[in-house]
Amino acid sequence: MSHHLAPAVETEAEIKEQLDTKSLGFWIYLMTDCVLFGALFATYIVLHTSTFGGATSHDLFNMPFVLLETMVLLVSTFVCGMAILAAHAGRKQLTLILLGATFLLGATFLGLELSEFSKLASEGHGWWASGFLSAFFTLVGTHGLHIAVGLLWIGVMSWQLYKRGFTPGVTRRLILFSLFWHFLDVVWIFIFTIVYLIGVA
Amino acid sequence: MTNQHHSTQPKTKVAHSGIWSYVIGFVLAVTLTLLAYVIVVNHLATGFTLLATLLGLAAVQLLVQLVFFLHLGRDKNSRWNVASFYFMLLVLVIFVGGSLWIMSNLNYNMMMSPEEMNKFMLDQSMRGF
Numbered sequence: 543m544s545h546h547l548a549p550a551v552e553t554e555a556e557i558k559e560q561l562d563t564k565s566l567g568f569w570i571y572l573m574t575d576c577v578l579f580g581a582l583f584a585t586y587i588v589l590h591t592s593t594f595g596g597a598t599s600h601d602l603f604n605m606p607f608v609l610l611e612t613m614v615l616l617v618s619t620f621v622c623g624m625a626i627l628a629a630h631a632g633r634k635q636l637t638l639i640l641l642g643a644t645f646l647l648g649a650t651f652l653g654l655e656l657s658e659f660s661k662l663a664s665e666g667h668g669w670w671a672s673g674f675l676s677a678f679f680t681l682v683g684t685h686g687l688h689i690a691v692g693l694l695w696i697g698v699m700s701w702q703l704y705k706r707g708f709t710p711g712v713t714r715r716l717i718l719f720s721l722f723w724h725f726l727d728v729v730w731i732f733i734f735t736i737v738y739l740i741g742v743a
Numbered sequence: 744m745t746n747q748h749h750s751t752q753p754k755t756k757v758a759h760s761g762i763w764s765y766v767i768g769f770v771l772a773v774t775l776t777l778l779a780y781v782i783v784v785n786h787l788a789t790g791f792t793l794l795a796t797l798l799g800l801a802a803v804q805l806l807v808q809l810v811f812f813l814h815l816g817r818d819k820n821s822r823w824n825v826a827s828f829y830f831m832l833l834v835l836v837i838f839v840g841g842s843l844w845i846m847s848n849l850n851y852n853m854m855m856s857p858e859e860m861n862k863f864m865l866d867q868s869m870r871g872f
Contacts, residue, residue, distance in 0.1 A: 562820055569824045573831040580835045584842040591857040595865045609780050616772055623765040623812060630761070724812040728805060734776070735801040739783045743793055 557710045561717065568718045572725050575688075579729050582681040583736060590741070592673035599674070599741030602667060604658075608738045611654045612730065618647035619727040626720045634707060637716075638700055644723070645696045648689055655686050678737065685733060688726050695719055768811025775804040 590599060625640035659679070662668065669679035699719060702712050779800045782788055788796055809815045816825050850857055 566823055566827075570827050573827050576831050577834055577838075580839045584839045587843060588846045592861050592864075594861070594868075605780070605784060609776075612776055613773070616769070616776065619808075619812060620765055620769040623768075624762075627761045627765070721813065724808060727812070728808050731776075731801050731804050731808070735779065735797050739779055739797050740794065743783050743786075743789075743797070 560710070561714050564714060565718060565721070568721060572721060575725070576729075579681075579684070579732075582677075582684060583732065586677040586681045586737065589673040589677040594672035594674075596672045596675070597667050599678075599737070602662065603738050603742050605738065605742060607654070607658065608734065611651055611658075612734050614647055614651045614654065615727055615730055618644050618651065619724050621647060622720050622723045626717060629708065629713060629716050632708060634703065638703060641696055641700050641703070645693060645700075648693050648696070648723075652686060652689050652693065655682065655689075659683070682733060682737065685726065685729055688722075688729075692719070692723055692726060695722070764811050764814070768807055771807045771811070772804055775800050775807065 621640055622644045625637050625644060628636040628640055659682075662675075667675055669676045696719065699712070699715055703716070706712055779797055782793070782796060815821070815828060850860065853860065855863065
């Protein structure tokens with residue numbers, strides 16, 4: 543009887559099945575996000591020569607700075623992977639520390655990106671200046687917005703982990719977050735290559 | 744019975760191979776990034792060769808990160824993840840490739856390169872259009 547009434551503790555198989563279903567749903571969201579970024583990339587590639595007589599991509603990009611951004615994000619995605627391994631091992635404190643490191647690296651990346659944006663805008667190369675710059679700010683800014691949402695997500699999740707420990711819900715969100723964070727690094731590979739490397743080559 | 748067998752075994756295997764998967768992925772990603780960077784900064788290639796090399800390096804790094812970080816296709820239950828990934832690639836090829844094709848065709852039929860079109864638009868706006 544009690545077996546029927548109590549909202550019984552979920553069995554391992556049930557938890558696994560739930561994770562599979564939810565992670566497929568989240569994965570499909572990531573795939574649609576790829577299509578969104580695809581549209582922005584197509585726009586950028588079409589517009590990148592439309593500089594309206596202003597600065598071109600050759601003039602604007604500071605490559606050592608962009609390489610630094612890229613490395614910070616890459617280390618961040620690696621540390622995030624370490625956090626997931628720590629979570630699998632059930633080590634709460636280590637997971638929290640690694641999530642904190644992921645957050646700091648992500649925040650550093652976002653700070654670097656915003657300082658690049660404000661430098662461009664203050665020199666008169668803002669999104670209003672040409673089709674090229676509109677497309678550039680939209681593409682790179684959308685990626686930055688995703689990073690900002692990810693930072694918020696890490697914050698909320700760390701708080702939940704700290705308060706509740708490794709409940710099935712917290713663990714599941716942790717795994718989905720790691721997918722999101724790795725995905726953002728994959729998008730950045732293409733921004734780094736198509737916008738910056740090919741832009742200055 | 745067999746189901747239980749399957750679900751317990753891979754778990755420990757993942758934990759063991761986990762850290763190495765990330766380390767290998769990280770080292771490869773850093774190497775590929777630096778390689779592309781060095782090629783561009785030192786002007787080691789130009790034109791089509793450069794474009795093909797850079798896009799090739801990006802594609803390899805995409806595979807590296809998909810396999811070592813996102814673990815795509817490692818789990819036997821992830822068939823739908825892989826299928827939706829391929830479908831996304833198809834959509835991207837059709838509509839990114841298609842957009843670029845249409846736009847270059849448009850430029851061709853206007854008898855202008857994008858640079859000439861840019862200059863034309865600028866001249867027009869100088870005249871107060």
